[in-house]
Amino acid sequence: MKKAIFRRHGAPTEVIELVDEPDPQPGPKEVRVRTRFMTINPADLLSIEGRYGAEPMDLPATPGVGAYGIVDAVGPEVTRLAVGDAVLPVGGGFWADTLILHERMAPKAPVGADPQQAALMRANPGTAWLLLTDMVALSEGDWIVQNAANSNVGRMVIRFARERGIRTVNVVRRDDVVGALKDDGADAVIVSDGGDELAQSVREAAGAPPKLALDAIGGASTGALAAAVADRGTVVTYGLLSGEDHRVAARDMVFRDVRLRGFWLFDWYRTATPEKMRDLHTFLEDKLAAGVLHTEIDAAYPLDRIHDALSHAARGGRNGKIMLTGDKDA
Structure with missing residues (x-):
């Protein structure tokens, strides 16, 4: 698997590196997800620069809070997901072509949704x-x-x-x-x-x-x-x-x-009740299906070209999002 990491804070194009690691295997109640699309948000760039100011981040770290992927392996005791399911990972560290997630952190993507738009649905x-x-x-x-x-x-x-x-x-x-x-x-x-x-x-x-x-x-x-x-x-x-x-x-x-x-x-996710989270996700899924959430995409780059993607994301005058694609699906 490949993932982006930074070992120190600084300009994203200077401190982000791509590393290779053995493919991980899912444990009990875990699934392995091959990411198709990953989002690049201002918060990601500020976190890399050390300017986001949320919480101390243990380094090295992998950015990324929005993604769309396909389950390709399930661990023991997984009950709600199967190989081939499309999911929208919850959490962070998603600039990687492969993720291991607890099944509750991998809610299913809306059926029939455009993968790029679905990756952008939540944040x-x-x-x-x-x-x-x-x-x-x-x-x-x-x-x-x-x-x-x-x-x-x-x-x-x-x-x-x-x-x-x-x-x-x-x-x-x-x-x-x-x-x-x-x-x-x-x-x-x-x-x-x-x-x-x-x-x-x-x-x-x-x-x-x-x-x-x-x-x-x-x-x-x-x-x-x-x-x-x-x-x-x-x-x-x-x-x-x-x-x-x-x-x-x-x-x-x-x-x-x-x-x-x-x-x-x-922080809202940390404190919201399950009912509030369910209501928000239902609302967003409905708006995605209705086309209200459509976001312009300026460009999508394979993970191998992450520095090109970061340079593009830093340009002024853009009118759309910059995204990353998983190398296994590029």
Whole structure:
């Protein structure tokens, strides 16, 4: 088997290496999965760089939190999976062409789903849905604002909000993505670097201050969103694309009582009840089947070309995801 590892933090193209190991065998209640597609997400790159800030990571480590694969061997006592089943692994360390998973960590993929789209089903769409439903009580006609709106999470937020009748102001830094966001259902798109003028632009676009802001960038961008929301509004930060700590002015937090919250999908999974997880997965499967979760794919690279894939993922101006394919299926 082949897998990507990093032994130290640094630039992904410099520290990621591909290693060969003997094919593992599944133990009791375990299955062996040959991965077909693996996702590359900003969180993966930040973790490699040592900038994600979640938890200390034991090195060497293998990145990757989204994948689609096929069961090709089962261990003793496995009851719910068989050779040939398509699965969506849960957990991490998925940049490998072969995985050993406890059968409960390998839920079946939706029947008939496109493998690439299925690999992308859980992380970004799940985050988008929970940002809209678990943070603030929103009603039809309410406004929200988000930055990095052309990200995969951002575009899912737009689509889910449109279905619920929630209106969105979407902040981007490139003119060429405005049309795609409008097609997704964006009510307003602002091209801005998140400067001091953003709050006024957001309020003019919405006609009133939004009650919720979603921040994927951090640094000064968090403060720009805090200035844009209503008094006692909420800013939820779920990313740190800038690599900077979140900064919010005292006038907004102290005198307007703007609340700053964090969201991390991994932590949600650690604390959610089985019923909540089942409800989320059922919802995502339904949306995948309906085509709502369709994500543009810019390119897919065999695992052997992981450095090319990482270089592509780091480029600005992309309009789609970069994925890895398992060498055994490339």
